[in-house]
Amino acid sequence: MTWAALLVAGAACYAIKLAGLSLPQRFLEGPRVQRIIPLLPVALLAALVATQTFATGRHLVLDVRAASLAAAAVAVLLRAPFLVVVVVGAATAALLRAL
């Protein structure tokens, strides 16, 4: 089932890119479409941050991941590159667990 979903998701992502290149512009230039599409990644990424930090399965939990998110946020504010932010997040969790 994972493979089927993976292939469908890949095809969907490709279809979206192709649609952007080939559809007449008016389809994607409506004010609502222009407003919703940039907000979708914002909302989904924020929801992913929240659920991957403060939950295990379907339970809300507060553990070292909260501290590592805070450390990653500091790295972001210091304009660290993408990989550095990820490493800071992982390293903080590893350090706190090793203490």
Next chain:
Amino acid sequence: MLETCALSLLMFTGASQFAFIGVVGAGGSPWAGAATAALLGSRNALYGVRLSSLLDIRRWRLPASAHFVIDETTAMAIAREAPADSRYAFWATAIALFCLWNLGTLIGALATHALPDPKVLGLDAAPPAAFLALLAPRLNAREPLAVALAAGLIALVALPFVPTGVPLLIVAAAVLLYGIRPR
């Protein structure tokens, strides 16, 4: 491992790949993961609109070009002034990124195979940090900031009551409702 490499080859849009793995890895349905990945990929359609006027792609090249319409190639292409430079920037970025991205994926997939417990290295804390890093540059005004905070809150409130992965779809639906309301 094969799945991870297939994601990079076939999907080739980073945030969507991470989201798919995030949902499935947390025990969610692969279909919820697929829906989230597609919703996150919707921004690539807007990039396509800007690129199609800029690159003047010939019909037969369109299907091949489409696969490479992502954040990075769009940013490199629209930063050039002459159309020929834009085209060059688009394809150079596309080819370089596609090779490195898939090579990196393969190395990562092989390396994690050799790891005993990902938690010791804090690898479970890496995805939220990655999502935060992808999110941060988009929080450049009051509206996206408010939307991000609301989305995080909605996802956590919904989480105990619905299957894993579904909070993300609830958040996407909330954005649609927010966006289509008359103003």
